[in-house]
Amino acid sequence: MLDYASFPNQRQALIKDHLQQTGRVVCVQLAKQLNVSEHTIRRDLQELANQGICKKVYGGAVINAKSDGSLVQRLDLNNDRKQILAKACIPYFKEKAFIFIDSGSTNLAIAKMIPQNLALTVVTHTPSVAVALQSHEYCDVVLLGGKISKQQGAAVGTSSLKQLQTMHFDLAILGACAIDVEVGVSAFDIEDAQFKQAIVKQSNNVLIAVTEDKLSSVARHKVTDLDSISILVTEEKVKEEKLAEFRKVELQLILA
Known part of the structure; x- marks a missing residue:
């Protein structure tokens, strides 16, 4: 030895x-x-x-955590896996709910999977999410304005933040660059982290859907502790050794 x-x-x-x-x-x-x-x-x-x-x-x-680049660069990564996660999130979209959808390629996949006959109001600061929902007859879309960050593909500055702070959501679909039981949810960009903090504060329930690689990892800027998260959706293939710590936390863990 x-x-x-x-x-x-x-x-x-x-x-x-x-x-x-x-x-x-x-x-x-x-x-x-x-x-x-x-x-x-x-x-x-x-x-x-x-x-x-x-x-x-x-x-x-x-x-x-390792950054996968800008939103545009991430759109073609792990598409099949993101589709599976997105499908598992749809049952949490309730009729006539007021929902915020954060930036992120997985969240865009979720938006595209919302049923056409489901009546909702969706607020987002991400133009690609708003465009994806334009064909939904019963979905009202509110797009927050401001300067678009190329990295996030969303408006994360003062203007959109002020608009966000006037609203209260039934459910927020929060993007996460990294998530860990002890450190919590974190992001690479400080403005993005601050915007996500505001999303959490304005929401009754928060759902995060992430691929396996984002679990038990940390990015530069903390967003929130895990006790602010209601539902965590991740991949069924995640090893139990990694899942064990998340099972100890008071959140709903969904494997897809």
């Missing part, structure tokens, strides 16, 4: 692999597994954090 205490590079490579597999690591467990001290593991995690691989949290670390 390799003496990991004497081989920091191999030790850190193993920790990195574990982060990529599960999204988070715990110091106590790693120290026992590798037969080294917790202090040694904390030094390793600091080195990996310095490399931008993870973020240190209490008792361990969480992997840093």
Whole structure:
């Protein structure tokens, strides 16, 4: 058996692999597994954090989420998987509900799947979502205005934020760059994070639909704790080791 205490590079490579597999690591467990001290593991995690691989949290670390680029670039990624997630979200759209749909390629897939005969009012700051709903005879669409961010494909500035703060929603479909049990929901862009915070504040219920890679990861700017989220929809293929922590949280976990 390799003496990991004497081989920091191999030790850190193993920790990195574990982060990529599960999204988070715990110091106590790693120290026992590798037969080294917790202090040694904390030094390793600091080195990996310095490399931008993870973020240190209490008792361990969480992997840093990777950006998939702008909304336009993300539209062609994992389409089949996003369609499955979108279908699982539709039962939460109730007749005559007042709903906000946030930016994001998965959320756009959700908007496109809303039944034609369902009467709703949908508010969005994302032009592509508004366009997708134009053919829905019974769906009233409100598009918030302002300067469009190329990264988000949505208006996330002061103008749209002021409009948003005058409304109260039955349900919000919130986009998430990363989501973790301890860190919560996070985003890459600070204006996007601030806008998402306002969405959560103005909504009775919040639904997030994410692919497996966004679970147990963290982005630069925190949006909200997980106790603000009502429903989390993710993929059925997610390993139980990763799902276990989310099952402990008081939210409805849907596997699609």
